[in-house]
Amino acid sequence: MDIPDETSPPPGPEIGSLATFDEAVASGTLAGHRIQSLDLTGRGAALRSADTAGAVFLGCRMGPGAAAKVRADGAFVFPPVPGLPFDPYRGLLYSPDALYAGLSEGGYPATPDARAYRWFQRTRANGDAFASMLRALHDDAVSDALGGFLAGARVVGVMGGHATARGGAPYAAAARLGRTLARDGLTVATGGGPGAMEAANLGAYTAPHPDPVLDEACALLAAAPSFTPSVTDWALAAFDVRRRWPGGGGSVSIPTWFYGHEPPNPFADRIAKYFANALREDGLLTRSTAGVIFLPGAAGTVQEIFDSTTPNYYGSLGGPTPMVLVGRAHWTRALPAWPLLRALAAGRAMESRIALVDTVDEAPGALARLSAGP
Template structure:
């Protein structure tokens, strides 16, 4: 009888989807390879140059090696055994196949000795500027692979977390009352058991990540950190001085709480902030913004901002309006004058929400101190 037999073994690629078949560390590789089979596995950015014997003696049917360094004999064998191999790309300032999120130490490596321009973050931005308009399909493919790998790592990191997004402009200066308020908000949300996620840049975004970092310490720690940071109030004229001040805070108070930053190289003038412990940095800004909002399952807070923050309000309002994610995500806009007079997004948001399921999930408050209660109320209560 033609076709698949009732007791036939499914292909390795199908079996791979029945469990966790991603391998993202050498320890995971060593554990799996003891079974004698890597069939159907995805091995992501693992240095296998010292694992030649294991690769020569292991089944690699329908496995995929993404950016894994290995000896030529091992690479030839796994290809012959049915594996697909994407080799590491030399001379890139970033790893397109990375299996984990960035950390601030990685992106700012070299900052202390050589300044910001020598860091991987700055060098990757310059590569992006050189390739974004040259029409090279290879460079475009590398950017896409990188951003997809970052999204996968972000999903793994946030699995099961209650995430609150904090949006706001990069112009908010250290030393200002607004910056201190955003930091207190990040601290309060973190102490309430939420995972703070921001756009990962300076200003309001940095303040919220700083507050999350400060959550385990006494309240006076944040006051002292704010004083220290105020010596470099903005990332212009010197990103180096701005970033060094942040790392001075981290050295003075090591072991802060974790939070997430989701910045982009699209805005090259916006460096990432050093207080987000886990950084999902993207080339494509639209993917970054939608991904951050979609993962903010416990609500989104909008601090005063300009065009980017306005865009984020309606990027979130649109799926809420059509209920494409099930229950609409609570949205809290902070600073009544800003959102009704200076940039009147609130009246339009109200007009959109009329007679829609999102109506009881939006609120406008005067200060950051009102945000936690507003989020709790919007989980089931009426609009304010």
């Protein structure tokens, strides 16, 4: 088989579902296609009859006869890796149900999310090149799926601290923000954790429902205000909200097992979870093409402010992305990121794309003004 290089023809379409696989077979060929993480044991006849030259099968299960045939065609076959709590070849983003499978029966420790975190803890520093490769494959597949899902979307990032407790006014304000942004036609993206991040995803989830639903949901969630001491109770409360009000609006969250002590919130319908935090941060901020709103937070939020500042400062993404900091006292006195941001922006194109506001409710208007330009 030939190894793809710079002279190779462009790859064929990516296939991440059996329905898409069947459509490709019906069209006459699988040549050059990328087939990800499918159980093809029931598609042996299709594989034996289709042209699979140059195809790449990533973690697909198939019978030995079918596997021998596609290899003889010149396809690459990367077999499934047994015993892992995650799929390194996955072709789709996670859903809350996928990460929290088994929550009701065995509690959070039994879920794929918790099992993946324990695997990461065991392997992150043991020098095992195979484990490192599996993490890299997984994260690259997640990035690919995230890019495909968000293509053409107007994405606004909402950053904020994980310590914002359910039941309080800051949580409710962040939830209203997420609802407003979603109703304005924006795709809300967060870091995916608890606190302000969860609140923004919750707001987007309740956007299609009447206004009182958000207040009722916040009241229900207040019974489990934090993921400590019990992630199980915290997560079950969120799934209770989802069951009471199905058909919620969509949003995206981008959490990481690097901070695996913070569980992913269940209100984003698409979850891009990474092992590598640096890839996660880059994936979150560079895809927030409609701007980023920074709620009060601590070290993680400060890091995100300046991770977003750097490409704006150098113009590496083409044009500056709007940045709105919320909480004048917080960002000028408690953690004075605003004076430094303003000093960096002075005289540059990004100067007209940054703003500091007092309250969360002012943030959507400020974002709209910055997006409209000077």
